[in-house]
Each structure stands twice: as structure tokens, then as C-alpha cells.
Amino acid sequence: MPLIALGLNHLTAPVSLREQVAFDTDAAGEALHELAREPGVEEAMILSTCNRTELYVGVAAGAEDIPQAWLNRHHHLTPGKLDEFLYRHDEDDAVRHMFRVATGLDSMVLGEPQILGQVKDAYQLAREAQSLKAPMDRLLQHTFAVAKRVRTDTRIGAHTVSVAFTAVRLAEQVFADLKHACVLLIGAGDTIELAARHLAEKQVRRLIVANRTPETAQELAGRHGGYAIALADLPQHLAEADIVISSTAARQPIVTRAMVERAMAARKRKPMFMVDIAVPRDIEAGVGELPDVYLYGIDDLRQVIDDNLRSRAAAAHEAEAIIDLQVERYMAWRRALTLKNPALDMRQHAEVYRDEVLGKARAMLAHGKSPDEALAFLANTLTNKLLHHPSARLREAALSGDLDLLHAAGRLYGLDEEEGGGSRNA
Template sequence: MSVLALGLNHGSAPLDLRGRFAIPLEALGRSVQGLRNHLARAAPEVAILSTCNRTELYVGLPPSACPRHAIELVEPSIEWLARQGGTSADSLRGHSYFLHGAEAARHAFRVASGLDSMVLGEPQILGQMKQAVREAEGAGALGTTLHQLFQRSFAVAKEVRSSTEIGAHAVSMAAAAVRLATQLFGELSQTRVLFVGAGEMIELVATHFAAHEPMSLTIANRGRERGQVLCERLGAQPLALAELGTRLQDFDVVVSCTASSLPLIGLGAVERALKARRRRPMLMLDLAVPRDIEPEVGELDDIYLYTVDDLALQVQVNGERRQAAVLQAEQIVAAGVHGFSHWLEQRASVPLIQALQRRTDDWREAELAKARRALARGQDVDAVMEALSNALTRKLLHGALAELHSSAGEAHQHWMDSVQRMFLRPDSHRRH
């Protein structure tokens, strides 16, 4: 099969290692083109999915490619990805996975459906996958194989979300964030909450906090328009990112999730904030990959720092309902994998079908030309038609009969079964 998936995620690699491989959205198109150039000899289709929890390469080959050609792309793909993260290929192998054929399709379908997410059913991944597809298309790196893979992924995800309760568990990450805040501060009515970023995760967490009516909500975001929209919806106050260092002491809870490649909140800024707060505790939730908050901040007294991995461990859902939803979703995924595998198999046979049609057309044209010459010489029409039909029949049966005569053992039985299916099926003589 001509599809492979390769990468690392929250299950295979720790947070700080994942952060080294995270690709910002604005660089995704260039990265796709860079990977495709690196694999240029095979001229593959390429797409890259990069989120907080995973960086994955998807590679597709034409139907004429044999499985060996796909396998040969694994090592250069690992080498390219390792170079992006500034590590060795050997180091990366210990934290990565490689999937081929039907298993690659199953993985893509599970990712799109939220089944492979740190928080079961989280909705952001589907939008991130669609963005990855748009970037691959924009780079001219998406062809028929990966287009089918992703479109079928989206269809499976839609069915999973509409037919199961998987989506009901997606809010658990946001709920866990609020639960941590209430454990530390009790009622949230006297707390001031700062959100850094304005993406989907921040919107989800902020909505949960807003429902508990804290004293104030503030949103700091680089893009003014999106931040303003979220402020208006939640009744929050805007804050310029440039003011973050001087205003940090004003907040009891800080939730950050941006696409910054470097930490936005450093140890020194938090130390100054604590001093200004006279050691009143702060809850800091860093949901970004790479980190938005320097990890050393967690070592400070009176600071309670949780990463996205820490928060996932806090998530608790009803086991029986969760398991039932997962089983139902996995059945939908399995049906999708079967359909995609069948499509790939059918597509792989297209060159053979085309060659067969060309060969039979050549035979037909050659025998028609003979028949026309015979008729021009005045030969009997019935005799010419008889000769035409006999010649075509001999040509069509020649290969099968030759194999039956020359084969032995298992090969002979194989050809007997094949000839039976091709020419002697019960309905093969019927007229339609």
C-alpha cells in the first residue's frame, strides 16, 4: 500500500522533546516543501501535521509504487525530521513511530476523530488537520492518494462525532483547569484570571472559567482582532503582550497557550510578580508546546505550575460510558479503513486494466483489418466472420491455456481456479 505515517506524539515523547519538533503554522508550507525536496527522488505526496501533542509526516506514493518503495522513504523522512528538531536520527527513533498501509490510514482516522488525543474527543485536532491539508495543497504537495486519505479521515471524524459520545469528553481538559483553580482558591469570585493567547484551547478554557464568574478575565494576544472578539464574547479586558511582564502580579490564575517558539513568561518576571504579590500563590497553566512558561518557574514557592501533560493526568471521565463510546468509534474507524484500503487496491489495478484494454484493442484492430482485406478480395462473408471470431477467441485464451499446460503443483491449481472464475462462472454464458 502506498501510504505511510511517521512522527511523535504525547504517547511516545515527553513535552520538551515534542516542543523541539513543533512547526509554527506560518512555517508549515515551507516545511512541507522542504520535506518533499528531501524526498525528491521518489516524487511523493507530502503533508505535515504539527500540534501541541504531535508532529507527524504523511507520505503518499503513486499506485504503481510497490510497498518496498514506501519503506525506503522511512529513513530519509526520519533524518529530515530529526534535523528539524536539532537531534540525531537515532535519538528520534526511540520516541517516534512508523505506520504503513492500512495502519497508517487507521492512525489518521483515529487522530481526526480525537481517539488518539491526550484528551479523548478534543475538537481542535480536526481543524488542525484540515489546516495541514490546506498548507500541503498550497505547497503543491498533495495528490490523489493523500487527498483521499484526508477526505475520508474527515468523513470518519464527522460520523464519530455525530454518532458517539466521544465529543462529550473533550471539555474535560477545560474542566480540569477550573477544578485545579477551585482547589487552590476555593470560590473563583475573588480571583483574577489572565489568558495568554486566543486560540481554540484558550477559548474553551476561558469559557469554562467565565461560567464561574471570577472577579475579572483578561486576554493578552498578539493578534488584536481575534483577542478583541473573545474579549467581547466573555466580557474580558484586553492586555497588550508587551505589558505582560509588568502586569503579571495582578493575576491569580494564568493560562497560556500560544504558538510562540520561545517562552513568553520567564523566571525573572514571575519572581518579581511574587514579590509584588507578597507571596500570595499563583496557579499557572501552560498548555502550549513548545512551553510558554519557563519550566524553572515551577520550582518557585507559591507557584503551582501545570503543563498540558500534567493537566491531562487530572482528567477523569466516566469509565463505562467512555469505553462504550471508544468501542463504537473504533468500529466506525475500522469501516473507514476497509473502504480506503479497497480504494487503494482498486486504484493500484488501474495500470493493469489499462494495459489489458490496450492489448485487446490491438488484437481487435488487427483482426478487423484482416477481415476487411479478406472481404475486399471477395471472400465469403460468413467464412470471414468465422475466421475473425476464431482468431479473437484463440488470442483471448492463449495465455490461460499455455499456463494450464505448463504449470504444475500449487501453480497449476491456482491457474485452474483462476480460469474457472474468469471463464466458467455459472452466469458467464448468460446474455445481458
């Protein structure tokens, strides 16, 4: 069963395309069911974040093109539209890619820790959808162990710089002193939680948290000294914000150009700095064309992040070495699944012989033979049947001088252990 990793990410596709193929949490479960029902698809997992959408699929031989065709069809895309942006990894390369993703080696921020939690969420979703079988389930367990080892044995996670931290750092470059800034956070997920933590450390003048669920916004705002508003009240509060950082799972923009135009008029053209970390985007692209509005998207953060990449190059090299070793170990286990197991064949033959001889022994009893006679027949016949082929092969080995086979037989039947045990007890 070939294993395929198919997807696109921040390195291969612009955000305008990534948002077209993103799966939100509510839709991913049904999409998994749909993908798993495709002809030739044996197991599947979908990983969808702000920086990537990836399908991990085990397929039957000859069905390798099914995942890409399904992705186009599911998102109603013209065939071929994704071709130049997609990457595909097969077998051990797919395993290596999954390890690199989970350890943060393939992230925009090298070594960032959030991706591992996102992979775990994708795994849990696939388990709930019952779209995994033993090979991929084992792969995910192995992935989590590899990620833990990389974190423990290298400095890839030292001084972690997350996307949220990068957004705050960029805001700090625009506003020299964040203590005088009012910051509006839209959303309440991990990225916004991290941003709120960093902003609280910077002692921003005011922190506002907007979320579709007011209770969730209140919990987050309460932890960091801010106050919460409902998403529906966003237009009334937007003009207060010097800095806006948004990261939600909404399928349509939350902040429109018209909304920002009204806010800027109320601010009397006082500049507003906006960072949209979401995919699909939360802030309409046209907002960036407005005077005195400085809009940065997820892809615009790359320059700030590049400095972090250089400082972690050595740790990344060590992590790659760990991953190479673990890829081979997982693939060895996977290859073993396809090998014919002689132990199973041997047991099957033995059970056939047993049932045959047992049937004859019972027939002897039914025809008046004594139990002792039937038991003697059962024991002698079963012994002869089970040992006939091994004995014949061993006689041939003795005549031809095949010592390897003779020694292997001794190990197989434990005869060498019996000999060693006898000499020790003597």
C-alpha cells in the first residue's frame, strides 16, 4: 500500500491559493469521510493550518493520482490549477516529510512548537473519522516520538520565535513603545493566546479581545488584563485600535474595507497597523490600499523570521540526522508487513495436520478402538507428519555439509540451548 504526502505550503503557494484549499475544523471530518470513500484509498489524514494543507494517504497500487484529483474536485478547482504549487512525496520521502513537519523543520518559523499540536489534532480527527489503519497509526505514533526526541536532543526549540511573537515584534518596530498602544486581537485560538501573552509582557496600554463566542473572549482577556467584546461589536471598537492582530477560522473576511474606512475616518487618519495571520484571510486584501493603514499578511512575516532561521541552522542539521535514522526504522517495520511470515504458514500447516489426525482418531473411537490405541495413533501420526519435511531437509543438509542450515535448525528448535543447559547443570 503506497504512502503519499500531497500538499502545498507557504513555500510553494501564495496565501490567496492556500486559503482556497484550507479545511476548517468543522469541515475536515466530513472531508476525511469523503476522501476515505474514494476508490483505492485505504487510509487518510488531513493536516490544514495557516501555512499548509496536506493529505497523508495510503492507497492501493495504481491509485496514486486519486488524492490530487479528489482535492481539486472537493474544492471545485479547475483541473491543473494546483499543479505548479503542489508537492508530492512517496513512501520514505512521505515519512521524512511528516517527521520534518511535526518537528517544525518545514515551518515558516524554524522549530516552532505549535505545529506538533496541530498534527496531533489532525491525528485525533482521523481517528474519530476511522480513516486510519495500522500503518499510518503507527506512523503517527512514531512521529510524535521523533518530535519529542528532536526537542530533547537538539536546541531546535531554544528561544522559540512563533508567528505570534513575530507579529508582536513587527508591531514593536512600528510603535517604538507598545505601552502607548491599544491592541485589538480577533480570535481566541493558540496564536492569539500567544500574542496576548507577548503583548501583556510589553504592557500595552489597552488590550481588546474580540471573538464569536463572548465567553471565550472573556476568558482570554481576563487572563491578560484586557476586556472582551463580541465579534458583532467589532465595527464599534475598531477605531480604538492602533494595532490589530487577527487569526480566526472564518471562511469569509471579518474585517472589510468599508469597516476600516469608517474606523480611519473616526481616527482622523491616525495610522493603524494590522496583521492578518489567518488562512483564509480575516482582513480583506483591499484594506492594505487605504492611506495610513499598514496591513501585513502571513507571508509578509517571512523577512522578520529569516533572521531566526540562520541562528538555528546547526540544530536543524542535528534534527535532520535524527529524522533520517527514524525514517529507516519506520520503513523497516512497514516493509515487514509485506513479507510472507513463515511462522504463520507453519502454524497453519500444523493446524491442518492436527485436525486431520484428530478426525481419524475420533473415527477409531467411533469404530470401537480403545482410547489408548487412538491416543497412540494420534501422537505417533501427528509427530511423523510435523517432522517429516524438516527431517528430510536436515538429512539432505547433513549429506551435503550445509552447516548453516544445521545450526539454524538447532537454534529454531532450541536444541543448542538444551545442550548448553545440560553442560551447565553437569
